[in-house]
Amino acid sequence: MTTPLELVVLDMAGTTVLDDGVVEQAFQRAAERTGVADRMPWAEALDHVRATMGQSKIDVFTYLSGGDADAAARATAAFEGAYAEIITEQGVSEIPGAADAIQSLKDAGLRVALTTGFAPITREALLDGLGWRGLVDLALSPIDAGRGRPAPDLVLTALLRTQTSSVSAVAVAGDTVSDVESGRRAGAGFVAGVLTGAHDRPALSAAGADAVLADVTALRGVLAQRELLPLVTTS
Secondary structure, eight states: OOOOOOEEEEESBTTTBOOTTHHHHHHHHHHHHHOTTTTSOHHHHHHHHHHTTTSOHHHHHHHHTTSOHHHHHHHHHHHHHHHHHHHHHHOOOBSTTHHHHHHHHHHTTOEEEEEOSSOHHHHHHHHHHHTOTTTOSEEEOHHHHSSOTTSSHHHHHHHHHHTOSOGGGEEEEESSHHHHHHHHHHTOSEEEEESSSSOOHHHHHHTTOSEEESSGGGHHHHHHHTTOSOSSOOO
């Protein structure tokens, strides 16, 4: 018997928030300002940044620094500062249709949580820039949960905070392998990849996605098709 969903956990940058290279730019500014990646060619560092999109930024910088925790902390602070600079310069935009997609999930009787590898200060700046504070039920960063993705902590913390009845009643969607792996490790009932961000269809499928969607606007339709929406809806 199919378990109706109660909670949808969505990634931010690349899934609901338009990235357009901002994360990579912020990583590069942080690396230049702190020298955290000087031990390797920048092309190699950038490959690692791309491969680990969606993970906690301090974990990425810990790798780039060769395990130097102090250097990683300084670089993470520099990254958050650089990201804030860039979104101030360029503004922040949603993935087209993301806000309506989130509202449609809520109208179907689901709670919606946003998760991110960003620190709370950056997460809150994005929510303010988009005017989404009243749109979602919850927004979480790794510091709120314990470990960042691909660990299951963000998904499980969202479940606990929203009093969702079971992991099988949770759906997860994101644009990175780490998003998909986090959902799988948490035991989520449905895990989707989306193609608006860092990773492509083969990578998301190989990570264990139940479906790979063009973007987040397709999510409610797929959930309805698979009879995963709550039995009683409000729309």
